[in-house]
Amino acid sequence: MEFFADFFRNLYETTGLNFVIFYEEYEAVRFVNAIWTSLKLIVICLIFSLVVGIVGAWAQGAKSRVVRLGMAGYIQFFRNTPPFVQLLFFYFVVGTTLERAGLMPLVDEGGWTEPLIGNFGWAVISLGFFAGAFNVEIFRSGIEAVPTATREAAEALGYTRLKSYIYVVLPLAFRVCLPALNNNLVNLLKTTTLAYAIAVPEMMYTANQIWSDNVNVPEMMLVLFIYYVALVGVLVWLMHRWERKMRIPGYG
């Protein structure tokens, strides 16, 4: 570890390439915290968007016309407006209004209070709903690949609509839509950088702070690029493994 730090300190002294995050403790702690926050943000957003997708695809097949129209409206709205403005809308408009109306519960943080849904929470909600709108469509295309006969067979065995969705339709549909899901989740991962705009201390935001303090923009930019390309690589690798594992022999 010491050798590692010395190498980068040496690199700075000899070439001027300032990778400050690798040899100065203060910046290193900042950097590690940023990794942690951004991973947390990404994972929670991914899970939230999947839940939105699964529930939404179920709601799309609802008997009630109002529910179906509501889903269609939600999807079209979130797909055809800029995700960045959505984020600002949630954080500045919805968040501020709730706080002013006194509807936002406050959490005691030991000495000061924080709103229950802060900038991190709004980032998750906004990005989750944004990616969720795409996920609903993706899951629907998978559900369409499950023939009515299969659903009817489940019904004949006494499954309710919800149970047949959970135990019969969804497991089959999931396998069909994994490639499309893969694409959308990679997109969501990249979109989490938008949280920068509402000061969530994830990687983009912290990198900006570090280069503001140390004037090492090109070096931090390199670190940022490597970080995100590596994350995307890991996600794609995981999704492909999952795809292989869930493969139905003889299909597709």
Next chain:
Amino acid sequence: MPGAELPVLLPPAPPARAQGDARFGLKARHGLYIAVLFALATGAAQAASDAGLPGPFETLLKWVPFVLKGFGLNLVISFFAMLFGTIAGAALGLMQISLLAPVRSGSWLVTQFFRNSPWLVLLFAIMLLFPFELDFGFVVVPVPDWMKAVIGFSLPIMANISEVVRGAVQSLPSGQWESAESLAFTRGQTLRMVILPQCIKRMIPPWINWYCILAMATPLASIMGVEESVTYTAQALNAEGDRPELIWPFYLFLLLIFFAYTYPIARWSIRLERKFLVKT
């Protein structure tokens, strides 16, 4: 065996439709619903505002030309970024199907790099690392912020168009190449006269789709201080002072102009896709 039918599962659907579902088309009357909802929101804000001040609706109306002026810059950025991105992307895409292995792998690497980096990071990189003026020796060309934003947005577009081109060329049956070869076409001639004319059709729907994504990404430029619609909206709200009831109509208006612009384009791309699907 691709597309084999199982008793419990149908063959996979054709590659996911670019945008949305054809069943839920917005009609003119839906525009009315949206207008009514918007009026209700502003009406609620109207009720919440203090007497004596002009209502939110009048205030918004006053600022509409200002915000639309900003939106104009969004459009300009999106047009130029699409233009540069398409030209560079077409070249990169053709390099990806080159016969020379180093060219192929090099262009593949460039494509993957720009495709997998977040747009915001690319935008930051260009904004901070690109010089604010270009010195050609005999003439010095200043590069304003919005021009830098154009370059920043055209990079991811380039990489994605490159993939579209590669995908379209590879989606053609190899018999096309072979029959052209048997007619003594050179590789360049085959590409120019046989392959590309067929590819254009397949590339148009995803190309439009990428334009929509780009148009919706342009507000990111406001983070860098480019004076487009989001920046102008924030400025308008600041100019009106401490009036929290105004944020609803202003931000809803912002969302609505983007929706009104992208939605018709997205519908059009679905229509084109369906039209071309039947013929090929």
